[in-house]
Every structure is written in structure tokens, then in C-alpha cells.
Amino acid sequence: MTTNDYAEPAAALPSGDMPLLGFGTWQISNFDATKATARALEAGYRHIDTATVYRNEAGIGKALASTAVDRELLFVTTKLPPHHAGRERRTLGESLTKLGLDYVDLWLVHWPPHGGAAPRVWEQLIRAQQDGLAKAIGVSNYSLGQIDELIQATRVEPQVNQIRWGPPLYEPTMASGLEERGIVLEGYSPFKSTNLHDPTLVSIAERHSASSAQVIVAWHITHGFVVIPKSVHPERIVANAAGTRIQLTADEVNAIDGLSRVAKAGSWRN
Numbered sequence: 001m002t003t004n005d006y007a008e009p010a011a012a013l014p015s016g017d018m019p020l021l022g023f024g025t026w027q028i029s030n031f032d033a034t035k036a037t038a039r040a041l042e043a044g045y046r047h048i049d050t051a052t053v054y055r056n057e058a059g060i061g062k063a064l065a066s067t068a069v070d071r072e073l074l075f076v077t078t079k080l081p082p083h084h085a086g087r088e089r090r091t092l093g094e095s096l097t098k099l100g101l102d103y104v105d106l107w108l109v110h111w112p113p114h115g116g117a118a119p120r121v122w123e124q125l126i127r128a129q130q131d132g133l134a135k136a137i138g139v140s141n142y143s144l145g146q147i148d149e150l151i152q153a154t155r156v157e158p159q160v161n162q163i164r165w166g167p168p169l170y171e172p173t174m175a176s177g178l179e180e181r182g183i184v185l186e187g188y189s190p191f192k193s194t195n196l197h198d199p200t201l202v203s204i205a206e207r208h209s210a211s212s213a214q215v216i217v218a219w220h221i222t223h224g225f226v227v228i229p230k231s232v233h234p235e236r237i238v239a240n241a242a243g244t245r246i247q248l249t250a251d252e253v254n255a256i257d258g259l260s261r262v263a264k265a266g267s268w269r270n
């Protein structure tokens with residue numbers, strides 16, 4: 001049924017593999033999410049990224065219910081809205097009901113609650129993981145300092161930090177800081193963060209008979225970053241995934257790294 005299976009390449013989490021390619025679903029309506037997710041699964045995506053605030057978990061759940069892909073081969077992420085601090089477990093229960101799942105593969109704190117690390121909220125994620133409702137737990141939009149606060153308070157490190165990422169936002173200190181802590185870097189908004197007409201990207205894309213969007217996907221994969229491109233267009237859903245198969249040379253990766261504005265201007269994340 002699938003044209004390709006993008007379960008590989010993957011990042012190793014203690015709970016199992018996390019495919020480096022995921023399907024982003026922000027700004028896909030609940031209605032459209034069923035068809036778009038079904039397209040992505042048919043195209044071989046095995047990892048789906050949603051969130052309570054996207055209000056499309058039920059639509060995604062319909063696609064998950066009708067796919068022929070076994071549950072164990074799927075990797076489903078959802079996220080706790082920071083303003084749901086204090087009602088974490090109820091929120092996760094609602095997500096699971098809408099998704100039609102017994103557990104999610106990854107549950108993230110969507111943003112630092114009230115701009116802070118919020119170890120009390122993190123403790124609730126740890127409990128949900130202990131209870132088997134989330135195979136892995138992590139954070140999103142956290143700085144390294146905020147992550148260290150969580151680790152100091154609970155001795156449990158997040159397994160993933162999902163952050164806005166792409167060549168212009170490439171920040172070696174964030175990448176190495178997460179790696180040192182054993183945390184997977186999951187990038188979001190790979191295309192929105194990047195000028196798809198950038199001449200460096202366009203010329204590398206031409207060399208590979210590819211699009212600059214595909215080169216951006218390939219750049220993430222080469223670095224071992226998770227990438228979760230969103231599209232509602234079947235041809236783009238397929239093409240974006242195929243970017244994972246492009247073999248960039250070391251020189252090409254260096255040239256794309258060089259597009260970073262952050263490496264030159266300094267981080268804004270801490």
C-alpha cells in the first residue's frame with residue numbers, strides 16, 4: 001500500500017525509534033486532517049505531529065483508525081498547551097480519546113508555561129509516562145537553561161526538544177547542548193523559517209534534480225535532526241518525504257550551515 005516507508009532513518013529513544021521524518025499538521029483543519037494524514041501514511045510517513053491546540057486530533061484519529069499500518073509502526077506526537085497546566089492528565093485523556101489511541105509515542109509541553117520551565121507540569125508528564133500513556137516525553141520551545149531546570153528538579157531529562165529550526169536558525173550551541181544532554185532535536189517550520197529561493201539552496205537543489213524544500217529536508221536528516229514538514233497537497237506530501245533520500249555532500253551541508261543567521265548574530269533562545 002505504501003510507496004515508501006519512512007520509519008528510517010530514526011533517532012533512538014529509550015522507548016524505541018523516532019522516525020526523523022514526521023508529518024506536520026498545524027493549520028490543517030480537523031476535517032482536512034483526515035485526508036491529509038491518510039495521504040501522508042500512504043506516502044510512507046510513519047510519524048505524525050499534532051497538538052491539543054491544533055484542534056485536529058479527532059480528524060487525525062480517523063485516519064489512524066482506517067490505516068493498514070500497524071500501531072507499533074506509527075509514531076504519534078501530541079502536545080500539552082501551557083495554559084492547561086493543572087489539568088494535564090485530563091488533557092492527555094482527551095487527546096487519546098480523539099486520536100483513538102491507548103498511548104501516544106511522544107507527549108510534549110508545547111511552550112514553557114508562563115514563560116518558565118514549570119517543573120510541576122513536567123512531573124505530570126513523568127507520571128503519564130510511568131503510567132504508560134506516553135511512551136516518551138519532552139518539551140517544545142524550551143531553552144537549554146529551562147531544560148536544565150527540569151533536570152535539576154526531577155532528575156528526568158526531556159527526551160525531545162521541538163524548536164523552530166531550519167538553515168537560517170541553525171544554532172550549533174543548541175544542537176550540541178541537546179546532544180550532550182541526550183535530547184533529540186526536533187525542528188519545526190522547516191520551510192517557513194527558510195527562504196526557499198535562497199541561491200545556495202537553489203543551486204544545491206539543481207545539482208540533485210530536487211527542490212529547495214527537499215534539500216532542506218535532506219539537510220535536517222544529514223544532521224540527525226527530526227523534521228516535520230506540513231502540506232495539504234498530495235504531491236508536496238510525497239515530494240517532501242522523498243527529500244530524506246537525497247545524499248548531500250559534506251561541502252553542501254557546510255554551505256547550508258553557512259546560511260545560519262543565528263550562528264552570526266547569537267542566540268535569542270536563552
Ligand SMILES: NC(=O)c1ccc[n+]([C@@H]2O[C@H](COP(=O)([O-])OP(=O)(O)OC[C@H]3O[C@@H](n4cnc5c(N)ncnc54)[C@H](OP(=O)(O)O)[C@@H]3O)[C@@H](O)[C@H]2O)c1
Nearest residue numbers: 024025026049140188189190191192213229230231232236
Ligand atoms: N511546537 C511548536 O510550537 C510548533 C510550531 C509550529 C509548527 N509546529 C509543527 O511543525 C510542523 C511544520 O511547521 P509549519 O507547519 O509551521 O511550517 P512548514 O512545514 O515549514 O511549512 C508549511 C508551509 O509550507 C508549504 N509547503 C509545504 N511543502 C512545500 C513545498 N514542497 N514547497 C513549497 N511550499 C511548501 C505549506 O503549504 P501547503 O500546505 O499549501 O502545501 C505551508 O504553507 C507544523 O505543521 C506542526 O506540526 C510546531
